[in-house]
Amino acid sequence: MKPTPKEPTRDTVTTINEDGSRYFIHTADVRGLFTTLRRLSGWGLILFYVALPWIPIGGHPALFLDVANRQFHIFGLSLVAQDMWLAFFLISGLGFFLFYLTSLFGRVWCGWACPQTVFLDHVFRRVERFIEGDAYAQRQLDQAEWTPGKVFKKGLKHAVYLVLSLAVAHIFLSYFVSLPALYRAMHQAPWENATLFLLVFGIGAALYFDFAWFREQFCIIMCPYGRIQSALIDDHSIVIGYDEKRGEPRGKGDGAGDCVDCYRCVQVCPTGIDIRQGLQMECIGCSNCVDACDEVMTRLKRPKGLVRYDSLNGLAGKATRLIRPRTILYTILMLVGACVMLWAFSTFRTMGVGIVRLPGAPYYLNEGQVRNQYMVRLTNKAAMARTFKIHVESPYPGLAPVGLPVSIEIPAEGEVQQLLVLMMPEKNFPGGFRFTVEAATDDGKATASKQADFLGPDPLP
Secondary structure, eight states, X not given: OOOOOOOXXXXXXXXXXXXXXXXXXOOOOOOSHHHHHHHHHHHHHHHHHHHGGGSEETTEESEEEETTTTEEEETTEEEXXXXXXXXXXXXXXXXXXXXXXXXXXXXXHHHHTOHXXXXXXXXXXXXXXXXXXXXXXXXXXXXXXXXXXXXXXXXHHHHHHHHHHHHHHHHHHTTTSOHHHHHHHHTSOGGGGHHHHHHHHHHHHHHHHIIIIITHHIIIIIOHHHHHHHHHOOTTSOEEEEOXXXXXXXXXXXXXXXXXXXXXHHHTOTTOOOGGGOOOXXXXXXXXXXXXXXXXXXXXXXOSOSEEEEOHHHHTTOOOOSSSHHHHHHHHHHHHHHHHHHHHHHTOOSEEEEEEEOSSOSOEEETTEEEEEEEEEEEEOSSSOEEEEEEEEOSSTTOEEESOOSEEEEOTTOEEEEEEEEEEEGGGOOSSEEEEEEEEETTSSOEEEEEEEEOOSOOXX
């Protein structure tokens, strides 16, 4: 029986059959301007994802999230756990940018830059096409009886998938585990690094399941971005659409439109939709259908652009406005967020001072002296050892530190806790007041301070 693709409709998800079983999509290959640009950008992004842990900036990889030691290095900026509030500005900034991008260009992120699409289209599907052949050959192979040839092709494909999944798992893990530690673990017995071993195989198994079987289902069912696109785009957003005025009625006879109903746009769609049925949630904006239709129009000596990047208004013959209330609002939010983020990062310090009162009584009286006890935590966030000079500043005379060294050397990205005992003659005690612990590097380029309360009895009359 000749294998034929499934007929897509707007009312159902193509990848799910009526009985709830999975329908596998075999995407036909396509050539064209957008496909070439997308492949170049895809391989550039893959190189970027792979190279990030190898690019040193400030003594650390460009992106290294050292969760075990609660240190996070992001393009030369080193953060510790206490600085993670800054991550809010990074994440929210990326979110606003994504909203802004979607309001202008639809789901261009999904089709061009999302790691799911990048690795699936430019790695795993290329392997599948190389081993099993084009989309028609893949459907034939799926419906054929199990022969040695089919077993060999399927086995080889899934073996390569497993290797690639484990490789991507190692790349992903290198964002959280240093490359030397990962390299050592790869050359040791699994039980010597059981946690890493389980993580690699767990992540690898999830990736294999995703890229070998789940595939476009992730975009359609699991990814929330596809669900909220209807709230982010409007009739002026640039999306991929079909020019119904020009294409209808479909056919090849006299009086027919430019669409010859060849189904080429359906055959190349990675989510199995028919773009001629209008904008749909499953569309990821990959531009496969644009190149496929342009290729057909070129052969028929008709103008390109029957399926093209345009707004819904543009496809209907109306004006498209990129500058509109929605984009203005997103621009304002992005600018406000950028200003707040710049302010937040401008206040970032490569050293930190923390002070907490020791458990027990809030103060002690000894031979006419009021004594308070604290624990001072000094943090060096730089990638080099530094010496900190420490000073206690008080608004009242007579406050004297006991046991606190004038300077302390702290290793790179290290932390030191130092006992601080403060004494003040009871006759000089004016009542509770705040003092400041100041710390500075020996060169004076980095400073930090922290205030705390000095407590005692009611002042003497």
